[in-house]
Amino acid sequence: MPPLQASYDTGRLADLLAEPDVLAVIGFGPSSEDSKDPRFLHIGLEQAGSNRYEVWRGVGPVRSGIEGNARWSSDDTYLFFAIEIDEDTVGGIDAAGELAYAEVCSLLEQRRFEDGTRPHILRLWNYMDAINEGEGDDERYRHFCSGRARGITPATRNGYSAATAIGRRDGVRVLQVYGLAARESGIAVENPRQVSAWSYPRQYGPVAPTFARATRTPADQLLVSGTAAVVGHASVHADDTFAQLEETLLNLESLLDAAGSGIANRGLAATLLKVYLRDPAEAKALEQHMHARCPKLIDSIILFGDICRSDLRIEIDGIQV
Numbered sequence: 211m212p213p214l215q216a217s218y219d220t221g222r223l224a225d226l227l228a229e230p231d232v233l234a235v236i237g238f239g240p241s242s243e244d245s246k247d248p249r250f251l252h253i254g255l256e257q258a259g260s261n262r263y264e265v266w267r268g269v270g271p272v273r274s275g276i277e278g279n280a281r282w283s284s285d286d287t288y289l290f291f292a293i294e295i296d297e298d299t300v301g302g303i304d305a306a307g308e309l310a311y312a313e314v315c316s317l318l319e320q321r322r323f324e325d326g327t328r329p330h331i332l333r334l335w336n337y338m339d340a341i342n343e344g345e346g347d348d349e350r351y352r353h354f355c356s357g358r359a360r361g362i363t364p365a366t367r368n369g370y371s372a373a374t375a376i377g378r379r380d381g382v383r384v385l386q387v388y389g390l391a392a393r394e395s396g397i398a399v400e401n402p403r404q405v406s407a408w409s410y411p412r413q414y415g416p417v418a419p420t421f422a423r424a425t426r427t428p429a430d431q432l433l434v435s436g437t438a439a440v441v442g443h444a445s446v447h448a449d450d451t452f453a454q455l456e457e458t459l460l461n462l463e464s465l466l467d468a469a470g471s472g473i474a475n476r477g478l479a480a481t482l483l484k485v486y487l488r489d490p491a492e493a494k495a496l497e498q499h500m501h502a503r504c505p506k507l508i509d510s511i512i513l514f515g516d517i518c519r520s521d522l523r524i525e526i527d528g529i530q531v
């Protein structure tokens with residue numbers, strides 16, 4: 211299977227979408243251009259520095275469509291999809307999580323590649339407004355976890371895929387879920403330094419988050435979940451962003467090691483990273499730390515957002531290229 215080509219690109223949105231191999235373009239922040247093309251998704255997270263698009267390229271030609279709350283695009287190997295649910299129309303973030311995941315599952319059950327092959331989910335991203343709002347079990351992230359777990363249908367519940375869940379600060383109460391599927395299934399990878407998220411103890415909420423630490427794709431790319439300074443199940447180095455960064459990088463290296471020697475040998479440097487940072491004032495220092503710690507890193511962007519535990523200040527996800 212050919213690898214998914216992912217990169218951060220500058221340029222005009224219309225020019226990117228005119229390329230025949232482009233499967234998806236993700237734009238960030240208020241300065242992103244907009245498009246009705248089903249391959250485009252706008253995420254309202256502000257980006258540090260100049261605005262770049264995340265671009266996924268497959269092998270053209272690419273088909274695409276819009277059905278209800280969902281849009282999708284696919285070539286012969288990969289399927290991109292995005293689902294947006296207005297919380298107000300369903301009664302809140304819990305119900306939006308349930309509906310979004312019911313729709314993800316139904317899209318995966320119904321869509322076929324051109325030769326009739328079924329898609330297998332590899333990776334999911336979840337973005338919502340004000341993820342930390344609400345006390346204790348009333349936190350919006352915990353309500354999202356409850357709804358998400360209910361929305362996943364039995365047919366799709368055979369192991370979890372890698373995921374990210376991050377809070378926007380745009381005040382737009384729309385849950386955005388997008389993902390990547392492929393014609394062959396991936397393998398879930400867990401991190402020996404971390405308790406699997408689905409086994410988190412009760413203190414983190416009534417329903418544990420349903421995701422794997424990473425997915426190894428059939429093309430031997432590691433799709434890395436949102437990774438933070440969680441050791442065992444506990445958040446560590448509360449209030450120290452750069453100690454959390456170092457712990458997160460240790461977690462990422464441990465995860466790559468656990469994924470097998472091919473992945474580990476290409477290493478973190480070959481992984482396109484998205485760094486989610488709570489405090490925009492720390493962006494410059496973060497860039498310097500990242501450069502000192504990963505001088506050969508292929509590329510990264512910094513997005514300002516809220517991490518799903520209020521004591522976490524930084525989270526990193528990635529696509530090995």
Ligand code: 3EB
Nearest residue numbers: 373374375419421436438440
């Ligand atoms: C953690 O390690 C950090 O709920 O889908 C990371 C990735 C986190 C995905 C999710 C949550 C999710 O628990 C939080």
